[in-house]
Amino acid sequence: MEFNRTYKDKDSGVEAEAEKGSQWVVTNTSGGKLTLQDRNDPEKKLQVNPVKVSISAYTAREMELRSGDQVYFRKNDKTRDLINGTAGTVIVENGKASVKTDQGQIVPLHEVKGEVLDYGYAVTTHASQGGTKHTAIPVLTGGGRGMNANLAYVAMTRETHSLEVITDDVEKLGKSICKFSDRQSAIGAAKTEVSPELDEIRQARRAADYELGQAGDLAEKRSLEVEPEQEHIGEQEPEVGIADRKEYQFSSEQEHELELGD
Structure with a gap:
């Protein structure tokens, strides 16, 4: 595991410190705490509460690297200007290994500190984004x-x-x-924005519907009230019998005008 921030043990009373970026091996996990051993100094041990520290956990393994091997870094490293997914080719010169990234940068590999590295012959689609x-x-x-x-x-x-x-x-x-x-x-x-003009028209129509009672509480109240004229809509009117029919007579003769005296 690796510390993401510098850690100082203030609870146990024993002066203990782990620098940012230092790597440790977990030797015990009993009692809800982690007992750690420094990878570079096996005599140095530390016990921490995992809830109170900022750490990154890794699985350690050995990698055999030769010149020409394709690899990629699996962690951001600002000190070496590396981002997670940076790919490159291994170069071995004078017994020292380094990686030439696809961008042309030469990155020396640590001889003691473990590298967060993996082979680059087969990677996931997500890891390949941005690379060629x-x-x-x-x-x-x-x-x-x-x-x-x-x-x-x-x-x-x-x-x-x-x-x-x-x-x-x-x-x-x-x-x-x-x-x-x-x-x-x-x-x-579906996410296409409605033009301001169309949105204004819709708002104006909605406001007019409320004023006329065609929307809102007033419209709901009116829908519950049945108008007398509406009760017979769609019903056939009863046929009127001959005896019930009224006959009207019309005359073409000119009506006499009545003169009223003073």
Whole structure:
């Protein structure tokens, strides 16, 4: 494990300190605390409460490196201007190893301190983002939720000269990518902003509906009230019998005007 901040033991009464970046080996975890041993000085030990310290845990392993091996760093290191995922080629000269990054930077490897390093022959799609290789061979599964258009784009655009795609089902892979693309297009269309003019019109219509009682509490109240005229809407009027019909007579003769005296 490695300390992310300088640590001083103030609780035990024993003066103990671990510098930022120092690496330790966990030897015991009993009692809810970690008993640590300095990788560079086995005689130096420390007991810490994991809740009160800022540390990063790693699994230690030996790596055999030769000139020409492809590797990449798995941790940000501001002191050496490295970011997680920086790839490069191992160079061994005069018994000392270093890495020449794809950007041309020469990074000496620590002889004593453990490096957060891994082989770079096969990496995940996420780890390959931002990098390029002369030849890329992405391995993409045809089905499942893990594959989509974004990951496929990243995986198939890392090469500068040669690309070969390996998949278990070409048809499923194509459908999976297209389906994700269509869904993303629909989501993007749904997020399209409404023009200010259209939004203002909608607000004005909504305000007018409230004023006229066609929306809001007043509209709901009116919908519960049944108007007398509305009770017979859609019903056929009863047929009027001959006896109930009223006859009107019209005359074409000119009506006499009556003169009223003073």
